[in-house]
Amino acid sequence: MKLIFATHNKNKFKEVKALIPENFEMLNLDDIRCYEDIPETSDTIQENAIQKATYIYNKYKLNCFADDTGLEVESLNNEPGVYSARYAGNQKNSEDNIKKLLLNLKSINNRKARFITVICLILNGKTHLFEGVIKGEIIMEKRGKNGFGYDPVFIPEGYDLTFAQLPLKIKNKISHRGKAMKKLITFLNDIK
Numbered sequence: 001m002k003l004i005f006a007t008h009n010k011n012k013f014k015e016v017k018a019l020i021p022e023n024f025e026m027l028n029l030d031d032i033r034c035y036e037d038i039p040e041t042s043d044t045i046q047e048n049a050i051q052k053a054t055y056i057y058n059k060y061k062l063n064c065f066a067d068d069t070g071l072e073v074e075s076l077n078n079e080p081g082v083y084s085a086r087y088a089g090n091q092k093n094s095e096d097n098i099k100k101l102l103l104n105l106k107s108i109n110n111r112k113a114r115f116i117t118v119i120c121l122i123l124n125g126k127t128h129l130f131e132g133v134i135k136g137e138i139i140m141e142k143r144g145k146n147g148f149g150y151d152p153v154f155i156p157e158g159y160d161l162t163f164a165q166l167p168l169k170i171k172n173k174i175s176h177r178g179k180a181m182k183k184l185i186t187f188l189n190d191i192k
Contacts, residue, residue, distance in 0.1 A: 004063065114133055
């Protein structure tokens, strides 16, 4: 089965592709020559995922899925949340986002946070949603070279390494995106 993953993010595509069984052919937006930046104008993570998947399905008439992810920090009233990718501005710069986050948490002891991912699958015109959540905390400084986004400052519950320090295999097992993907894959396997 061919599925389009509505992303230009090479790191995210690599993570997700490692989770998809070999009997699925997964393509990204570059593979279908979709180079535009798909709008994310909704107020919720779920609605952004739906918006992106709907855009691709309506334009290309291909089965597809899209995700949206947010980092919610308890002491910051769940910021950056739906604005995680553009927390420090529309340039979507991870370094700037991390700097702003650490600055906003500078004098705060409660560093509890959670990542949430929602995946919207549109298969043969029907919409299906899958969610994954992982709790953890934001550390004081960046650690690790792997991953992307806020990975260098997020330590998942039960671990003493950041997402950027964990091997991809372990991160994919425990992460928000990994949990949502497992639900998606189970669903796809059940309908085959």
